[in-house]
Amino acid sequence: EPEVTQTPSHQVTQMGQEVILRCVPISNHLYFYWYRQILGQKVEFLVSFYNNEISEKSEIFDDQFSVERPDGSNFTLKIRSTKLEDSAMYFCASLRTDSNNEQFFGPGTRLTVL
Amino acid sequence: LAKTTQPISMDSYEGQEVNITCSHNNIATNDYITWYQQFPSQGPRFIIQGYKTKVTNEVASLFIPADRKSSTLSLPRVSLSDTAVYYCLVGGRTDKLIFGTGTRLQVFP
Numbered sequence A: 001e002p003e004v005t006q007t008p009s010h011q012v013t014q015m016g017q018e019v020i021l022r023c024v025p026i027s028n029h030l031y032f033y034w035y036r037q038i039l040g041q042k043v044e045f046l047v048s049f050y051n052n053e054i055s056e057k058s059e060i061f062d063d064q065f066s067v068e069r070p071d072g073s074n075f076t077l078k079i080r081s082t083k084l085e086d087s088a089m090y091f092c093a094s095l096r097t098d099s100n101n102e103q104f105f106g107p108g109t110r111l112t113v114l
Numbered sequence B: 001l002a003k004t005t006q007p008i009s010m011d012s013y014e015g016q017e018v019n020i021t022c023s024h025n026n027i028a029t030n031d032y033i034t035w036y037q038q039f040p041s042q043g044p045r046f047i048i049q050g051y052k053t054k055v056t057n058e059v060a061s062l063f064i065p066a067d068r069k070s071s072t073l074s075l076p077r078v079s080l081s082d083t084a085v086y087y088c089l090v091g092g093r094t095d096k097l098i099f100g101t102g103t104r105l106q107v108f109p
Helices: none
Strands: A005-007 A010-013 A019-024 A031-037 A043-050 A053-057 A065-068 A075-079 A088-095 A109-113 B009-013 B018-023 B032-038 B045-050 B053-056 B061-064 B070-075 B084-091 B103-108
Touching: A005 A088, A010 A019, A019 A031, A019 A088, A019 A109, A043 A065, A043 A075, A075 A088, B009 B018, B018 B084, B018 B103, B032 B061, B045 B053, B045 B061, B045 B070, B070 B084
Parallel strands: A010 A109, B009 B103
Antiparallel strands: A005 A019, A019 A075, A031 A043, A031 A088, A043 A053, A065 A075, A088 A109, B018 B070, B032 B045, B032 B084, B053 B061, B061 B070, B084 B103
């Protein structure tokens, strides 16, 4: 069964550093999403991406965040200058358009900002 | 997007049927009802989706009354591995998913 993959599984960084989280969505999916989940809290929507552009973003997704689909397979989330409060699990998800709203989630990247 | 309300937690024993009810009074005409499951440190996983009446797949059933203001996820004969958080969400086909706190199901032997 096809699946969404994410790398790295765990990223440790110093406050103020840039990080790039990588995702490979399922190949025939056209909608892509990033979510995050701070430890013990709800899963929060960050951004959705369709047709090579952001279709929606949340208040969390400020100027420090950006997304990119640099080639036909990868979907990246960049945090330019990490803050302590960015520590969380970051989940990538993808969606096919000819079916129900079954978003397929990756295993997540645990980001720890020190 | 419609707000949902579901119990914070539920306990069950192996082999029992578990029913988790979710209310979504402000559901829109175009909204679907979707349930996800999440294990600790893993991404949410789609369980089932419906628009009205009843939907059944290999893992669960979803009951939706005619007014669509609530829905019930039914898990037949739960096992220990069904211990997880279950989320009820409503929205359109390609909408962002808005997760609440979900229902923490604990299954005991």
